[in-house]
Amino acid sequence: MTSTGKHSSEKGTSNSALLSAQQSAELCQACGICCTGAFFSHVTVSSKEAEILKSTAIETHVNKKEKIVFDQPCFALSGTSCSIYDKRPGSCRAFLCKLTRNVLTGETELDSALGTVAELKALTAWLVANAPLDMIKHELNPSTNKPDSIDKTLTAWHNLKSKAGGNTAPEVRARSLGLLQVLMGLYFRFEQKQNTAELSEQDVDYITNAFAFAKLCDRYFEKSRLLRKYAQLIQRLPQTD
Numbered sequence: 001m002t003s004t005g006k007h008s009s010e011k012g013t014s015n016s017a018l019l020s021a022q023q024s025a026e027l028c029q030a031c032g033i034c035c036t037g038a039f040f041s042h043v044t045v046s047s048k049e050a051e052i053l054k055s056t057a058i059e060t061h062v063n064k065k066e067k068i069v070f071d072q073p074c075f076a077l078s079g080t081s082c083s084i085y086d087k088r089p090g091s092c093r094a095f096l097c098k099l100t101r102n103v104l105t106g107e108t109e110l111d112s113a114l115g116t117v118a119e120l121k122a123l124t125a126w127l128v129a130n131a132p133l134d135m136i137k138h139e140l141n142p143s144t145n146k147p148d149s150i151d152k153t154l155t156a157w158h159n160l161k162s163k164a165g166g167n168t169a170p171e172v173r174a175r176s177l178g179l180l181q182v183l184m185g186l187y188f189r190f191e192q193k194q195n196t197a198e199l200s201e202q203d204v205d206y207i208t209n210a211f212a213f214a215k216l217c218d219r220y221f222e223k224s225r226l227l228r229k230y231a232q233l234i235q236r237l238p239q240t241d
């Protein structure tokens, strides 16, 4: 009896571990957000990995800290999947967001996790569609900060918005954006406007949604550098009844 119980318990554990692994893979296949530039501005690779990536759409470069990196959004992302799965570098293989880890441990049900991903994608789509791009053009274009890549990002935003008329699927939009960089740049402009009491209603709306995005990222996906910054802006907004 004890023995049978132990065996069935082990079998149960192994089946549930397998199920959790399948569910976490299903979640990632439906998501792909961590490769869109919403959480990270770049991925660090080894020189050996950089060699392997030469045969892919990814371009690596050496950054100011003398690390070999490639920028996000990742050009190897196809829809919500990695198009170079077998060649993806170690950092990509090792990354698991909090949500995936919670699905793997059985702490979060797949349906609930998919709902969280859908919520983040909806917020992403809104932030993209309503971004005051002209406001960030100067902020995001300092000569020290890879102007080429930032210009490409902004051009991609403009093209996507005008082509899609606001109807592109959120994951397609997110792919071409680098939302982290853009929201970081916007933060400094909003802060400046706040100091001179120039925030418009649209600005307040945007800050509110950017804060919601940062909170969701930080709570369910990956610690977000945006959270503290947008929380500061929110705290300084005039209180409404």
Ligand code: SF4
Residues within 6 Å of the ligand: 027, 028, 029, 031, 032, 033, 034, 035, 095, 096, 097, 098, 099, 100, 221
């Ligand atoms: S953000 Fe999380 S759930 Fe989405 S693809 Fe990345 S690891 Fe998977």
Ligand code: SF4
Residues within 6 Å of the ligand: 034, 035, 043, 074, 075, 076, 077, 078, 081, 082, 083, 084, 085, 088, 089, 092
């Ligand atoms: S190589 Fe693949 S897993 Fe890594 S960031 Fe690019 S699309 Fe994502």
